[in-house]
Amino acid sequence: MTIDQSTFQDNDRTRDVFELIEMIRPAVQADGGDLALVSVDVEAGVVEVQLQGSCSSCAISSVTLQAGIERIIKGRLDWVTEVRGGVDESLDFESSYSLGRGGYVPRADY
Template identity: 70%
Template sequence: MRELYELIDLIRPAVQADGGDLVLKDVDADAGTVEVQLQGACSSCAISATTLQAGVQRILKERLPWVTEVSGGVDEEMDWETSAAMGRGGYTPAW
């Protein structure tokens, strides 16, 4: 289980660099399932589903043989002020 937490910590900075965050919500090691949640700027990002599938899911399945399914979504309950404070994402031009 420690390896899972280490991988989440490895992935998080890439998501945070775009103004979001990645949170581990639930794990069932016996069933091989992991549930994560994207927060912040990810809630309004058009490619958040791709981040979950091509990024998080791919990495976890490749590096942890017991992981068979990664599910999750975006935190749509986060208030706009907290979300805005996390940043606007990687597509915001630097002035």
């Protein structure tokens, strides 16, 4: 489940995170992916996001999360102590490929 603007309940910090995610999304969408806000724990300073679409098959999705999204969120919101991220792996290769330029990397099940 992802957070949308209607779930804020007048929480300024949650609103700030949502607005920042909305600012970042076009860069992720340009490569056929998407970025969703999953949860915000204001007390602990933890934000959870999920990469979706072609990001599920992209070889550098972890770099996008750490070097891009986490850096931006922590750099602009000083109360955020941790950004957790995941990738929506529910798409198969064909569905992911149809969304854009994400680089497909077959997953090895070890």
